[in-house]
Amino acid sequence: GYSYSSAIHACAAAGRWEEAMSLLREMKSVKLGPNVVAYGAAMAALANGKQWELALKLLDEKMYAVEGVKPSLMCFNAALHGLAAVGEAKRARELLGAMQQGPRSTRPDIYSYNSAIAACGPGGKAAEARELLEEMRLRGTAPDVFSFNGVMQANVGDGNWAAALEILEDIRRAGLNPDTASFNIAVHACAVGGQWQAAMDVLEEMTEAGLSMDAFTYAHAIEACCNSGNRVTAVALVTELRDKGLPLR
C-alpha cells in the first residue's frame, strides 16, 4: 500500500498521470484496496497533468461511490489545484461548496481557498477572487500571503495594474509581509500596464523590505520598461541581471 502510494506520487511529480492511474487500478487487482492517500496522489497526478475532468470524475463517481473511500481534505485540495491550473474558477468554487455538503462533508482549509482563488488568475476574475478572500475570512480562515498573491494575480489577468499594486497595502494591513512572489506579481502588473516608474517604485519597496530581486523580478521589470519605451533603464537592468549571474528569462 505504502509503496504504491509512493510510486503514484513519483508519477505525479514526473507528470505521468496515465501511469499513476494504471497503478491505482493495479492496486485493486492485487487486492490492495486503494486507500485515501493513493487516491490523493492520483488526484495530484491528474492535477499536474491538467486532467481536471478525470479528477472530478474520480472524486464524484469512483472514489466514494464505488470504492467507499471518503475523499480527504487533501484529495479535494489536489482536485482544486487542478482546476486552478487551468483557470476553471467556476468549477473550483462549485467544488469548494460541494465538499462542504453531504456525507463526505469536509471543511475547506487555507489550501482549498487559496487554490480556488488561484483559479481566478488565468481568466482575470478579480471580483471573484476578492469574494473568496472575504468568504474565507467569514468562515474563520485568515488569508495568508498566498491568498493575497492569488488575488493580485487575478487583477493582473484582468489588466488592472493599479488594483494589483494596492494589494501590497492590503497585505500589510492584514499584518503580513509581502514576499518575493508578491513583489514579482506587482512588477508584472506594471509591465502589463506599461508603467515603468511604478515598477521602479516597487523594486525600491522590495529592496527596503530586505528581499532581493530574482530572475522573475528582472524579467518583469525589463518588460515594464520596454512596454513604456524606457530602453535605457531596460538595458541597465539587463546588465545588472548579468552581473548577478541570473538567467535572462
Added chain:
RNA sequence: GAAUUUUCGA
C-alpha cells in the same frame, strides 16, 4: 512513515 496552495511557459 506517503498525497494538496501564489510568479506566463516556447
